[in-house]
Amino acid sequence: MSAPGSGNTDYPRPVSLLPTRSLTDTSNAGLKAYLHGLPGVDAVGLEARAATLATRSVKNESKAWAIDTAISMVDLTTLEGMDTPGKVKALCTKALRPDPTDNTCPSVAAVCVYGDLVITAREAVGDRIHVAAVATAFPSGRASMDVKLMDTKQAVADGADEIDMVIDRGAFLSGDYAKVYEEIVAIKEACGDAHLKVILETGELKTYDNVRRASWLAMEAGADFIKTSTGKVSPAATLPVTLLMLEAVRDFHTKTGTKVGVKAAGGIKTSKDAIRYLVVVNETVGEEWLNPDLFRFGASSLLNDLLLQRHRMRDGHYSGPDYVTID
């Protein structure tokens, strides 16, 4: 057995490396100076670190715990043009009781749907799990501010207690950071008591430097969660990009004391993948983040693979697709 160093009381909490100034000037010039002053990211080094973390071998009781934790972190998602109330109701039933054969299986954290299906979802789940609605002209984010605000307010009024918004990538890539910032602030206000996840759409930001900047921008603007992707663009969530966002969250916490959550969405299909993400969380921000209030998986097919692995650990043999429900 090898054990990590423990005893995090012996050294002073690290003063944040980044950034060293407070964000006081939220004009575009001020934001640009702040964000461009963040340290760069070496892509090869970041990916190598993620790859090393991916070699961690998690077994037995740790694995069982990881699977249950991962299930409890799933935002079970349907975001299709062809979604119907029927589809949403089926999703919600599964979300509440993922494994019909085993009621020791935890519920997922939330269901995630388009805004116009929030009423259906809330009716189906009651108060037992969260209902997250995508908003702000998901997935493209290309609409007027009024439309985005309306999208948000309506969803909240209909019963969504979590809002997953998208940032304006066009504004970001053209350097209009103030626009991105102000939108997040406004949507956060429109959320009222609902918690706000800000989707960066890392697949369109392209560089890790951009992801770091967008993460800090979102957190400074009041995000409760930062989320990798809409799931509609490839690449969606990857281990390196999630590692990077967790580093940002860690440093933001050190600087401000505020804990921001991270949601990895899109492209996470297997339990093995999910456990790798939990390892990354564990070794970057620590155990405090290993719960659904601070880490989520945006996924649909992942849940079944987690259930299959759960069966294997419970029964001692490999399970099969007939033993999990399709919805």
Added chain:
Amino acid sequence: MSRVDVRKTHKLFIGGAFPRSESGRTYEVTDAKGEFIANVAQASRKDARDAVLAARAAFDKWSSATAYNRGQVLYRIAEVMEGRRDQFSSEVQQAEGLSTRKAAQQVDAAIDRWVWYAGWADKYAQAIGNTNPVAGPFFNFSIPEPTGVVAAVAPQDYSILGLTSVLAPIITSGNAVIVMPSPSAPIPAITLAECLATSDVPGGVVNILTGAPAEVMPWLAEHADVNALDLTGIVDDAVAADVERQAAGTVKRVRQPQPHANWDVTPTLSRVRTFIEIKTVWHPLGI
């Protein structure tokens, strides 16, 4: 009545200047028939010490000059030597007892060898250096750098061609050198020093210590600020072995004796290679 000639005092060449030995010593140099030619300065360990200081000081500037610049300086040495062809010929003839024709051939070959190395200055890096196709997202390149300060013993014969063949490859890549010419035939070396002093070679890049290698080389071999030794001209195996053992104390690069090399033939890059270090640099390739 023939003119009374003005005879030269043959001194050391250190730091671009011509000092006598700090020990004040000289030794007699005779021609091939045993006739007296001159009293030549006999270098001491302190002269060697001073030469190392001069060489180290010159190394920084010489090694950071562009290859193009070094090539031009080396070519200028050839230009200046060309002007002194007759002087070199008669000195070589006197020292080695060669025929006029053979002496002239040796001098011409030496001048041409400087030209040959001048042409290498901005090219050997392409022959010796390269990029390396590593198995990962990295840009990786290997480049040759001069090793630093070299102490060399020139061959006992071929008083100008052998000396040139030892000296030129060392400084082409940017090293600074302290060379001991053949004790019995040092005069061409001193004339070469005069050429170096008048041909844009920065002072200290080449230092010439006339005297006894067996006496002086051990001090250079142990000197911690000398990076490499060229023992080409050492004929006594026992002396070479001793010197190399001393050099081991600071892990110097040592080029083995080769006293009877064939200097007439075009060289390989082997001598250039001996006195360079390969540096390999890695950098990630990422957005």
Added chain:
Amino acid sequence: MTFEYAPAPESRSVVDIDANYGLFINGEFVDPVDGHHFKTINPATEEVLADIAEAGQADVDAAVAAARRAYDKTWSKMSGKDRAKYIFRIARLIQERSRELAVLETLDNGKPIRESRDVDIPLVAAHFFYHAGWADKLEFAGYGPNPKPLGVAAQVIPWNFPLLMLAWKIAPALACGNTVVLKPAETTPLTALAFADICQQADLPSGVVNIVTGAGETGRMLVEHPDVNKVAFTGSTEVGKAIQRAVAGTNKKLTLELGGKAANIVFDDAPIDQAIEGIVNGIYFNQGHVCCAGSRLLLQESIAEEVIDALKRRLQTLRLGDPMDKNTDIGAINSQMQLNKIEELTKSGEDEGAERWSPNCPIPDKGFWFPPTVFTNVTQAHRIAREEIFGPVLSVLTFRTPEEAVEKANNTPFGLSTGIWTEKGSRILWMANKVRSGIVWANTFNRFDPSSPFGGYKESGFGREGGVQGLGAYLHVEDPS
């Protein structure tokens, strides 16, 4: 709930360790003439793994004679094309037996299985594969139209990367047409002996590779043998100097790869999180038993405090323990002797006034262990800034400007490697130009490749291993002058 991962041990059943081993001479395992043996142990548990033969003078003589015979009668007469095929066979066999070799390496050396599996053994196979391809192309390598082998090579290797150091030595030697007698380190002979088995499986002609196990004396006998044409040594600077002295006056060609005290230089505009990984990798990879380890961290003074804090935070997540556990980051120290040396130097650091810190690491009861350690407020005059510790101990110094960083980096008799962390391209290249070391890692660290020449300036040794430059050490070029 702490996410502990649970023990994840690699299975030992993939290896078959014999109770005792002979010497590999002329294609067979033979007993040593004097019958002396010594034991090799697992440094993580102190368990005896096997009895190893100790080669005496008669054995060394027999090995050199076998290598000479094989050179004269077989190997020097063989075409490069055919030599290549034998070396390719060896490369493939290493790949086939890679799990077994990784486990064996971890048991004998103490390094984490993740490292032997993911770094050491893949590089071993790559070295043989790369050099196999050179065997019939030497006329294109820049050494003239007809470069020849030297003859018999005597090779002495250290214990820190046992099979990889063997590959670095044997692959180029064989590719260039030489035969070899190699002595592995006395604490880590097992993978060399497994390699001998691989040579048999490859049907390598007898005598081309000979392995003589033993300690310092065996190495000395081998290096001083009069019928050896080439000596290659990787190890401490002290022993390297002794070898250079011993070889002086003979016609043996020599290359040395010795110690280091590399500067890992971090500027205020470095990609910080990756730089932290580079620092950690630079000194804690392989328990710091690396000649090119980044053992001196040179931090730009303006960010020193923050980087040190972030480093300490990162060190908390390092896992020390059973090297056979796939999650272990830091394995065992190779021997009691090495542990003593690390402890002595670390104590000097405290005595001389530097501040020592380690994360709280549970240490197993048996075996040789040292927790990852950081010294701050170190200056150039401290012993821990000058002497090679060869353990998981980092000395942290500061600098103000790039010129000062270069000065401090170069202010050492060593010159093996340097690390540079900055986002500014022109500064990377400027620094790379100025530092006097054979390897420069910019925004990365501890990267190795068979095509990339490796070796030092100054007292870190001379000669290069790998790449086209590395071939030169094993070739004789017709050199009129």
